[in-house]
Amino acid sequence: MVARGGGRTPEESTRRGAGPRQTWAALPWLVRTAVVWSACLVVIAAGLYLLARITLLVTPLAIALAATFFLAALLDPVQLALRRLRLPAALAALLTVLLLLGVLFGVGLLVWNMTASQFSELGDELREGLERSRDFVTSTLPVTDEQLDGLVGQLRQALSQQEVDPVASAQTVAEVFGSVLLALVLLFFLLKDGRSMWHWTLRRAGGPNREIAAKAGRVGWRTLGSYSRGTMLIAAIDAIGIGLALVLLGVPLAFPLALITFFGGFVPIIGATVAGAVAVLVALAANGPTTALLTLAAVIAVQQIEGNLLEPLVMKRQVRLHPVVILLAVTAGTLIAGIAGAFVAVPIAAVVWRVIDSVQQQRQVAASRRRWTRIIRGRTAQARARRTVRKV
Template sequence: MSDDGAGRTPETTSRDGSPRQAWAGLPWLVRTAVLWSACLVVVSAGLYLVGRIAVLLAPLAIALAATVFLTALLDPVLLRLRRLRLPAALAALLTVLLLLGILVGVGALVWNLTASQFSELSEELQRGLQRSRDFVTSTLPVSDQQLDRLIDQGRQALSQGSLDPVSGARTVGEVLGSALLALVLLFFLLKDGRSMWHWVLDRATGPNRAVAAEAGRIGWRTLGAYSRGTMMIAAIDAIGIGLALVVLRVPLALPLALIVFLGGFVPIIGATVTGAVAVLVALAANGPVTALLTLAAVIAVQQIEGNLLEPLIMKRQVRLHPAVILVAVTAGTLIGGIAGAFVAVPVTAVIWRIVDTVQQQRESSVAG
């Protein structure tokens, strides 16, 4: 073993030196990996903790998420009413009443036109599933007994998670309570949201105030653009696929278009699932040729929307890579179920824009 000239071997120096010297003696790649791993663990633990708290307080979390989403969506309406010199309370009340009028009007219209058809939807889906079953058993090396066994296992899993009447009534009460809470909070955020934000900014001092103001402005603009853009894209998908279903004379075109519209709020996965439902109903009602044409129409509408309309509507600062969207939707679904899938992407987009803005502000201050 070689000597370093002072009577100590390198191993002894590393073992007897201070922790700082031992850390400096590590290769730079190891130090970088350790730091990034520690940061990743801390961030992941924080996000997991926030997610678990949101799940425990699910009615409150859903009400808050819906309130913020609707506030960002309706903020332009409030600003236009404020330009007419209306008081803040009256402008907020009119905005909430406009939202309720639209929801009630659309709901009544859809119910009047399709109430008699909703009972047929389950029957059409059953026939579609039966045809799909026949196709699977005749094409793939799967017997009827094996398929029945898989279906029974799925039914048992669903029955284990079924709710009793008491739990069902409690769930309905929680949903109604969350909706009422969201409406009340929506009124107050529309009325006093800006003054609340200025109060928060007044508590920040020095250069942090400018950074917080810019990050908040960019984050709010991103959420508003995402909310309005997502609604427009969902409406385009619903109109395009609905028209295709009408042309192909697929029954239940309006309910299916409504399902496509709701699924459009979950990027990528929602459009895929709702499109599959439309194809399944077309298969059950009109056969495989109509189902293939419906599938072609669904793919065409989604390709036009994803490659042409989405970049124009969502703008570059709101868009996320599809891989990031899939990871965010999957994580949101695992943590919060359907509600988590709805809010995962906007939360990710806002956080990304805020972090990017803070980083740019710090770089510009260092350069200055």
């Protein structure tokens, strides 16, 4: 039967409209699951790609913001102590920033006076250590001198092909200087008005989202503060431990090596590995393989004590990340923003993970409350119905 105007009957329209749904339902569940997950992964990958592209365009700003939050979390106790002395917020923030600059300038001047003449010697020791390592490789492994020299020559040729652009170098220096200046200005305002800005943001959030955002913000800030202070303390302990071991073993340039260990401690896993390798190479060049092996044992012992004893005590459990996550975060940060990205990648990953975990926990608690509320209301309604029946 054909409807008026040459159209389809309602039954035909219903059957045609239900066709795609019936086709989808007829597919095996494994295929449907694969299609849904593939679509989700495509959307997530596209979002991450867009985020990475935007980050690359504003890399100096992103690094400045990350450094600002890192320093603010590190210096927040100092600013709060000054505020307890009834100092105005602006004066307390200014004194905190000046204290940071004074400490950095003083430590930098001290380190320069103590190590400026030794860094050239460090380069010579590293070259000699590499030569000894080369001799060890050629005498132990089935590799000839010609093959190893060919590999080294190819590496040098690849590096020499990267010409240095004076304009690009000047632009990089200007970007670094601008990022440092911007970070200091943002640090002052964040210490001065950070809490009021956060409360202003929370007032714009309505309903249950305000409580979720407030708790997630507190968790993220505590995580960043714990990470920044804990990382600095652990890096200092590693530098002192390895520096003392180098002094006891009679390895030259102990202070520059301890300084490299301290800065390497801010890049988890990779930084400690590189700093330990440099110390072993210098020990090999200066005092031979026996001292190098003892240095390697000392580096491993200090790192094991730090990882298994000090880190659980200093770092809160909520701040710790799996080594795979740390390696991925450091690699991604290095690819996006170089050395600066490697420094800030892990704290960003820790804060993001803790914020997401806090939001999920709060939503689970809210869902559980709603479920129990429905159960209690249902039981109350049943009890009222039973009382009504009894009265009747």
